[in-house]
Amino acid sequence: MLDIFSVVKTVAIGQFLLVILLLLFAFGIKMFTYYRAAYLNALKQSIRRLMKHGIEQPADFDLKSIMRYKKHTDILIQMIHQFDVAPVGENWMHLRVTLMDLILIPTARVMAQSRQWYKRYLACLAFQLSSHKIDTNLIVRLINDPVPLVAMNAAIFAVNAYSQEMIDALIDTFSQGRRVQQSLYAQIISSAHSTIIPLVKNRLSREQDPFIKAFCYRTLTYLPSDFDVVTTVDAEIDFNLVTTVYADLNAENVDLKVAVLYYLYHFDPRASGKVLVSHLNDAHWEVRAKSAKLLGELGDALYAFELDKCLKDPEWWVRMNAAEALGALGEEGMLILKNQTPDGDQYAYDAAMRVLLTKN
Structure with missing residues (x-):
């Protein structure tokens, strides 16, 4: 028969060794975190020094010296954000264009097609810093990304592009969600400047799908209602939109009819009273x-x-x-x-x- 004391002794030794292993594991994690933070900080300082040198002495700036950091896209994006808000002078804009054209955007185009969601997310952040016209197919692919963080940031870039093609792509994608999702997506689109209003109105005036039209109306309710229409093209769009609105008030689709009522209330609350009563x-x-x-x-x-x-x-x-x-x-x-x-x-x-x- 096995001695009970031997069993207790074995269990106690096992527990002691387990505690030691857990302590060693925790210590290892702490040391890894410490050295990783120190490494990243040194990396940031190195990139910052190179950028400052490029601003202060643009003629002596060696692009190859910073090209070796192109794998650290997240740090490059962070540094560009910091220099954008710092008073660094006109030379920074020239350096910024060089960094975007030769390093960040080419890298982002590759990362946008990566299987790793974090790389796709970084690609979206890089695109947001750029004034380049990125391929619509690439942006649409990111907008349809299964990871919400990637899709939202791709949408922010598409909205700020102020392009009818981009707005149409966003509307096509976001209008497929449920009503609560559509309200969230509409707010993302409306976070842009009011200059996208004619783009949304233009899509609405020529759209036939009731669910897409409902999404367009919801988007317009999040945009300023006092936007001035100053061009002939926009005036023509508004004229067509009036016809569309009155037709949609009698639509059979409930979502569309409700969206129109909210739009009319947002656009002109007092004038919408008679329509609401009817x-x-x-x-x-x-x-x-x-x-x-x-x-x-x-x-x-x-x-x-x-x-x-x-x-x-x-x-x-x-x-x-x-x-x-x-x-x-x-x-x-x-x-x-x-x-x-x-x-x-x-x-x-x-x-x-x-x-x-x-x-x-």
Whole structure:
């Protein structure tokens, strides 16, 4: 029979050795992190010195000295960002163009097709620093990347390119997502300067697919509504867009119709009131619910009577949105809610009570 003390002794020794191994592993990780940080810091300092030398003495700058760092794309991108915001003089712009043309962009084009997502991500960051016209097919491939971080950064570059071709590619790609995703993608596109508005409008005025059109409307709602149209081409686009908007208000596609209502409310809230009222009787309950919600955001007591009728709508969401809208219209709206009784209409009474309880 095995001695119990021998078993305990063996287990104790095993545990002790395991603890020692864990400590050695932790120490090894710490040392690796320390030396890695020191190595990267020395690398950054070396690249920074070479760049400063290229700025201060451009005639003596040896491009080969920095070419050997082309594998460290992340550090080069970081250094370019730092020099862009530093007061380094006109020579920096000449050096920057050289670095982008001969090192960063050629490397980024190769990395954009890598199997490693981090390299594709760095390629997107490099493209964002460049004023080059990058191949649309390459950018579209990155926009469709399965890694969200890569796709988002590729989209940022495409938006800032201010190109109809790029905007069309973005719209084609992003309009395929779900509605929540589309709202996020629309915000990415709208993060660009308002000069992309004519590009989005142009695509909208000639588009036939209802889901792509809905995405275009959502994108426009995130862009400034007071953008001045100054060119003949843009004026023609706006004229065509008016025709498109009124046609889309009568579309059968619910997503498209809701997107148009939000766009009209964003573009001219006051003028959209009559359109919203007319859609309180729409065949689709979602359109009725959104119309009631937007009328409440207008805050005009003029629409209280119409919203009162929506309290009796057979759809719960329409009743609730109408009740919340009335609660936002001030005393007149609150009075309508307080006048609801269970004997008059149980549905209207329940919706009114839910809102009144939140107001107290």
